[in-house]
Amino acid sequence: xxxxxxxxxxxxxxxxxxxxxxxxxxxxxxxxxxxxxxxxxxxxxxxxxxxxxxxxxxxxxxxxxxxxxxxxxxxxxxxxxxxxxxxxxxxxxxxxxxxxxxxxxxxxxxxxxxxxxxxxxxxxxxxxxxxxxxxxxxxxxxxxxxxxxxxxxxxxxxxxxxxxxxxxxxxxxxxxxxxxxxxxxxxxxxxxxxxxxxxxxxxxxxxxxxxxxxxxxxxxxxxxxxxxxxxxxxxxxxxxxxxxxxxxxxxxxxxxxxxxxxxxxxxxxxxxxxxxxxxxxxxxxxxxxxxxxxxxxxxxxxxxxxxxxxxxxxxxxxxxxxxxxxxxxxxxxxxxxxxxxxxxxxxxxxxxxxxxxxxxxxxxxxxxxxxxxxxxxxxxxxxxxxxxxxxxxxxxxxxxxxxxxxxxxxxxxxxxxxxxxxxxxxxxxxxxxxxxxxxxxxxxxxxxxxxxxx
Numbered sequence: 001x002x003x004x005x006x007x008x009x010x011x012x013x014x015x016x017x018x019x020x021x022x023x024x025x026x027x028x029x030x031x032x033x034x035x036x037x038x039x040x041x042x043x044x045x046x047x048x049x050x051x052x053x054x055x056x057x058x059x060x061x062x063x064x065x066x067x068x069x070x071x072x073x074x075x076x077x078x079x080x081x082x083x084x085x086x087x088x089x090x091x092x093x094x095x096x097x098x099x100x101x102x103x104x105x106x107x108x109x110x111x112x113x114x115x116x117x118x119x120x121x122x123x124x125x126x127x128x129x130x131x132x133x134x135x136x137x138x139x140x141x142x143x144x145x146x147x148x149x150x151x152x153x154x155x156x157x158x159x160x161x162x163x164x165x166x167x168x169x170x171x172x173x174x175x176x177x178x179x180x181x182x183x184x185x186x187x188x189x190x191x192x193x194x195x196x197x198x199x200x201x202x203x204x205x206x207x208x209x210x211x212x213x214x215x216x217x218x219x220x221x222x223x224x225x226x227x228x229x230x231x232x233x234x235x236x237x238x239x240x241x242x243x244x245x246x247x248x249x250x251x252x253x254x255x256x257x258x259x260x261x262x263x264x265x266x267x268x269x270x271x272x273x274x275x276x277x278x279x280x281x282x283x284x285x286x287x288x289x290x291x292x293x294x295x296x297x298x299x300x301x302x303x304x305x306x307x308x309x310x311x312x313x314x315x316x317x318x319x320x321x322x323x324x325x326x327x328x329x330x331x332x333x334x335x336x337x338x339x340x341x342x343x344x345x346x347x348x349x350x351x352x353x354x355x356x357x358x359x360x361x362x363x364x365x366x367x368x369x370x371x372x373x374x375x376x377x378x379x380x381x382x383x384x385x386x387x388x389x390x391x392x393x394x395x396x397x398x399x400x401x402x403x404x405x406x407x408x409x410x411x412x413x414x415x416x417x418x419x420x421x422x423x424x425x426x427x428x429x430x431x432x433x434x435x436x437x438x439x440x441x442x443x444x445x446x447x448x449x450x451x452x453x454x
Contacts, residue, residue: 026089026090026091026094028089029086029089029090030098033075036071036075037068037071040067040068040071041064041067041068043067043197043201043204044060044063044064044067044197046197046201047196047197047201048060048063053123054120054123055120055121055123055124056120057120058116058117058119058120058123059116059117059120059121059124060120061112061116061120062112062113062114062115062116062117062119062120063113063117063195063196063197065109065110065112065113065116066109066110066113066117066191066195067191067195067197068109069106069109069110069113069187070187070188070191070208071211072102072105072106072109073106073153073183073184073187074184074211074212074215075102076099076102076103076106076180077180077181077184077215077219078215078218079095079098079099079102080095080096080099081215081218081219081222081223082222082223082322082325083218083222084222087325087326087327088327088329088331089327090327091326091327091328091450092268092325092326092327092450093449093450093451100160103156103157103160104157106153107153107154107157110150110153110154110187111150111154114147114150117136118132118133118136121136140194142189142190142193142194143190143194145186145187145189145190146186146187146189146190146191146194148186149182149183149184149185149186149187149190150183150187152179152180152182152183152186153180153183153184153187155179156176156177156179156180156183159173159176160173160177174281184212188208188212191208192205192208223322226322227272227320227321227322230261230320230321230322231318231320231321233256233257233260234255234256234257234258234260234261234321235255235256235318236253236254236255236296236318236319236320236321237253237254237255237315237316237317237318237319238251238252238253238273238313238314238315238316238317238319239252239253239254239295239315240252240315241310241311241312241313241315243311244299244374244375245371245372245373245374246371246372247301247302248299248300248301248302248345248372248374249299249300249310249311250288250297250298250299250300250375251297251298251299251300251310251313252295252296252297253295253296253297253298253319254294254295255294255295255296256294257293258291258292258293258294258295258296259291259292259293261291261323261324262324263287263291263296263323263324264324264329264330264331265287265290265329265330265349265352265353265355265356265357266286266287266326266328266329266330266349266350266352266353266422267286267287267323267324267325267326267328267329267349268284268285268286268287268323268324268325268326268349269284269285269287269296269298269321269322269323269324269325270282270283270284270321270322270323270325271283271284271285271298271319271320271321272319272320272321272322273309273310273313273317273318273319274317274318274319274320275309275313275314275317277309278306278309281306282320282322283306283307284325285298285299285300285348286298286299286326286348286349287324287348287349287352288347288348288349288351288352288375289351289352289355290352290355290356296321298348299345299347299348299351299374299375300345301344301345326349326450327450328349328422328424328448328449328450329353330353330356330357332420332422332448333357333420333448334420334445334446335359335418335419335420335446336358336359336360337359337360337361337415337418337419337420338353338357338359338360338361338362338419338420338421338422339361339362339363339364339413339416339419339420339421339422340353340354340361340362340363340364340421340422341364341366341421341422341423341424341425341433342363342364342365342366342423342424342425343365343366343367343424343425343426343429343430343433344366344367344368344372344425344426344429345374346424346425346426346429346430347365347374347375347379347424348374348375348424349422349424349450350363350422350424351375351378351379351382353422354379354382354383354388355382355386360388361386361388362388362389362390362391362413362419363379363383363388363389363390363391364390364391364393364402364409364412365379365390365391365392365393366393366394366395366402366404366425366429367392367393367394367395368394368395369394369395370392370394373392373394376392391412404429404432404433404436405436405439406436406437406438406439406440408436409436409437409440410440416437416440416441416442417440417441417442417443419442419446420446420448421437421442421446421447421448422448422449423437423447423448423449424449424450427451430449430451434447434449
């Protein structure tokens with residue numbers, strides 16, 4: 001057996017997490033985004049002394065929607081640039097939700113911009129919409145490139161719709177999203193060369209270049225250069241693959257100077273295993289044990305081709321890890337009392353939190369069968385060392401079953417409303433748990449949950 005046996009067999013001396021720090025609320029980030037949108041509207045106002053006639057109103061609305069669509073494209077890319085401070089403040093799952101919602105609005109704004117500009121221009125030129133569309137697209141080269149960018153953006157929006165996502169793999173969906181970069185690139189130059197608000201306004205041009213080049217720098221550094229730099233520096237390799245439960249394995253990894261990653265309990269990495277058939281995709285898996293300078297561990301359930309292949313990894317396989325990501329950490333707690341509520345393989349980020357969180361900690365672990373309780377021996381060892389409680393809620397055992405209701409949780413933990421709750425599990429379980437916790441009086445701000453579904 002190689003490397004890291006202490007993670008699985010040793011005595012557990014809890015390594016306490018740092019005390020909760022003052023956090024910038026996610027609403028502060030939203031306020032900054034909305035402030036930028038107001039600045040974009042001010043740019044239109046500055047260049048519009050008056051609006052006259054139907055064509056003036058239509059083209060004015062087209063300019064507004066175009067400016068907002070261009071600004072939104074930059075924001076969407078920044079949200080997914082994997083900026084560490086943004087990830088810690090907002091959380092990966094919330095950033096993804098903002099990105100998805102903002103993407104729908106951006107496609108709508110881009111389509112509205114196109115329709116309004118064509119309509120308004122056709123009234124001004126006293127021609128029909130079809131002739132005016134042909135004139136704009138084929139007589140102005142940057143408008144042609146912008147049209148191609150629009151079609152690419154709409155295409156990405158279509159494949160991102162829930163019905164379409166269900167019919168394709170994560171990897172296919174992920175790589176199709178790279179078309180967004182080309183779409184934004186094409187639309188960017190169209191705005192600067194044809195946009196009335198930029199043509200004769202040098203400060204506005206400089207601000208637009210600064211915005212887009214800044215976002216491009218964040219993307220290049222965080223999504224491309226940093227993973228390569230860390231792969232070369234930390235030299236991660238698979239040390240061992242160990243079965244934990246039916247269809248669940250732990251992957252033990254070794255590397256160099258891993259303390260520089262500053263990985264916290266509850267966080268995850270995007271893992272790329274350089275093995276045949278796996279090097280081209282990276283999936284998110286949480287750390288299932290606290291990191292140390294030479295070892296990391298993840299625990300993976302077979303749920304698709306990629307996760308099934310993880311169980312077949314050989315020792316020595318090189319690994320690229322992007323991260324750490326996520327705000328599902330000790331920094332979220334505001335109380336000395338914590339409930340960890342996990343279901344199935346959702347126990348993975350909760351297990352290191354169970355070991356490291358100070359104060360009064362209770363763990364409730366839901367599973368369908370007793371044999372599905374992954375990492376059970378470790379959880380019991382940790383509970384014994386730190387004097388914490390573990391309650392197993394197994395669906396098949398009547399004596400161990402626990403309905404996910406407010407009354408049942410309050411019977412188990414009478415002062416539940418005074419707890420912070422960390423929640424991780426399948427979507428149905430987490431939805432039911434949130435309803436039960438709210439019914440038990442737990443404030444929404446004390447229910448901490450992150451989802452990694454794409």
